[in-house]
Ligand code: SF4
């Protein structure tokens with residue numbers, strides 16, 4: 001039964017609840033066009049360089065089709081039915097027409113690049129080979145698909161795999177995020193990558209639902225330190241409110257606020273000294289906007305700029321001159337226990 005926005009949630013069966021917010025029909029979407037392509041800055045071999053980002057349109061994340069994570073609405077852009085091989089190849093040709101030799105290439109699918117039901121194995125290999133000249137080639141996958149066989153088939157020198165661990169707490173993975181896997185699955189996949197000398201980039205989530213701002217900060221810091229033992233880079237993803245998700249439902253009811261940008265800064269400042277040479281980055285989606293990590297509206301641009309500078313340079317002095325009156329409100333939010341926790345019946 002779909003939830004109405006004025007309805008309280010019954011969280012006893014989180015997998016079913018998350019599913020109740022999803023669109024349930026395959027979309028009539030042009031499957032010969034990628035979802036998006038753009039360029040941005042990233043780092044390769046210690047230098048700031050251009051990065052080409054490609055989001056291929058596929059069937060979508062298997063877990064989102066089954067249930068999904070509480071904050072993720074990527075399935076909204078997916079076809080929800082298999083995309084024909086020839087159309088995946090046409091998407092690829094369109095991407096190559098646009099690609100102009102950027103040194104970093106990131107290929108996403110709103111799911112798992114390595115899932116054979118999203119991209120057949122032979123096409124995975126062809127896509128990766130097409131970007132053989134990039135210095136860094138990053139694809140995302142759930143740990144379920146990071147098998148020795150798959151890695152053996154796709155392995156190439158510039159390849160890096162990104163996995164969304166989100167939290168190093170099994171309890172949070174289960175109760176707050178509804179993740180498809182548990183910590184040991186991530187660790188096993190990380191071990192397989194390490195054995196094959198394929199660098200791992202790990203995403204850590206900041207502020208899944210049903211947590212206070214303080215709990216969210218603590219969990220993100222702990223998760224970064226944990227993930228850094230397995231990763232060459234850790235990326236902090238503050239939750240942004242995406243449609244057709246449980247987080248969106250809570251937000252519309254006034255029961256969820258995306259994290260403060262001050263919290264992102266706090267997490268980066270606290271975690272960086274504990275993780276040595278492992279790169280720590282954050283690119284808050286919709287940062288400074290109501291649906292993304294935000295502060296008071298006055299200081300958001302400056303704080304976002306400092307987060308970007310830190311992500312590119314790893315220099316914590318980027319945060320030194322930041323100030324705004326709203327920092328006191330944020331401190332109250334963090335220091336008053338359970339101030340913004342919403343317990344749902
Ligand atoms: S966060 Fe990843 S695993 Fe979860 S539903 Fe979205 S794409 Fe799937």
Ligand SMILES: [Zn+2]
Pocket residue numbers: 295296297298299300324325326327
């Ligand atoms: Zn402010």
